[in-house]
Amino acid sequence: MTHEISSSRHTGAALIAMSALLWSTAGLVSTGLFEHVHPLTVGFWRVALAVPTLLILARAAARWRPITRRAAGLLALIGLTQAGYQGFYFLGVSELGAGRATLVALCGAPVLISVLGAAVLKDRPGRLEWAAVPVAVAGAALLIGAPAPGVEGSVLGYAAAGAAALSYAVFALTARELAGLYHPFQITAIGFAVAALTLLPLAAGAGLVPAQGWGTLAYLGLVPTALAYALFFFGMRTVTATASGVLVLLEPAGAAVLAALLLGERYGALGLVGGALLLGAVLMVNLAKR
Template identity: 35%
Template sequence: MSRLQVLLAAFCFGTTGTAQALGLDASSVTVGAVRIAVGALLLLAAEWAVKRRRAGRGGEGSEVRRLAWPLRPLAVGALGVATYQLCFFAAVKDTGVAVGTVVALGSAPALAGLGGWLLDRRVPDRAWAIATALACAGVATLALGGGGASDVSVVGVALAVGAGASYAAFTLASKRLLDQGHQVEPVMARLFGFGALLLSPILVLGDVTWLTSAGGAAMALWLGAVPTAIAYILFASGLRHLPANEVATLTLAEPVTAALLGAVVLGERPGPTALVGIVMILAGLAVLAAPRQRRPRAVPTSTAEAPVAPA
């Protein structure tokens, strides 16, 4: 169930590009900032509704309020929300959509695994390594098959790695807060709320006149509701029960969704190379979804360790 929640979140993430393509021609940076702001408001509303419902069922909300909110995970998570938007869009502008997307999405699972090992001494298992290798190779193949061609920029690649690191930091910080007992909605509401505050200068200084049109408002509402509020509630619900590195790998289903929606909604036709990439990503996700084999218990070798038969 937890893996399905993360995959559903990745499906919601994958609608972002199609929504922007169907919407107005606006600056990607301002669209990203508006998306986070609308999503934060919806997440705060979801937190309020859930807290009210729990309080009505016996005061569970007061128990949640007494939990301390550690500053470091909150700051790291909010910074991850904000810097991902800035780094990713800057990377795509500098080095192209294909390279920027591949490096950002491909580096996030590896960096999340490294961060989990450094912070929690949790060594990723072999299934995760195989799945991540397959999925990242599939993302690269899918991007190449999409026909994206651009000169590789060192600065652009560095920005894309920064986006991957931001996403990994957000995932690890969210996992830390969830493991401490905080509920899904308050965690996401706070991280995106503080992230929106960090991005507020973009809303003040950038051109957001596109919001005054019906199409612009509809695009902002969709991006804030589906690939942000709904998606990250599903994402955090799965993250509560799964390692952060595995969740980061599962979200690589996002480009598959984007490619399929592009074909169905926008009339794009992925070529054979892109189809191979989709199959590779799905194969990697299947490795993660496969049940793990438990190690058999050691059989006692000495009579002292052997169990005594009942009389």
């Protein structure tokens, strides 16, 4: 029985790691979009295009269950926090630039997940998981690149990136509550429908229908959104919130590798150290005993 539980946790960790690597492709493929499509419009279509696929998969899996009143509230919260994450993150990017905004959002999320998970969900992460959090944050910071000394960003930008981190943390904790009760396709379909409806008026104001880029938008909706989030919810069934917060930091690692291979970007010694720390944190999560 102990071996089966351990195997299940390792499988869950692998699924979350895979979802993070799929997420890492989103930034790469969307690089050219922002020249002619507003970021809010990209965010809207990313979640909106994922919804039909997730509805079809949920029906095909024959796992659609009636939604209780409490679950409806949690699903609405998933949608609102997903919309908030994208909106706040892109606002942070516009104010601080992608590096600093990503640093604050992605490195702040696991810390908030650990604190809120222990306080709200009464998670009991192991010592290795707790130790993995600062190691992963330090690794992500080195990999993304800390701002140069003396460079200051706007208060609005830092507040937006911090709000993005909080939005993701609440999203992850809410997902943990629902992961064992409903099929992942059902959770993502309903949650993303709420996110799309929330972003719709904002995207409409920014320009709802882009003249080009639909192939890229379709990829964003199907692969790093529909598929990746479904894998994430499957993994969350057996992995603690703290562990998931560390594992998703594979996203910047994957983005760094793809950028190096496809865009010719190079990373110095500190970037390599950061990547090693990040992968070490993932290993610590997988070796954790609970």
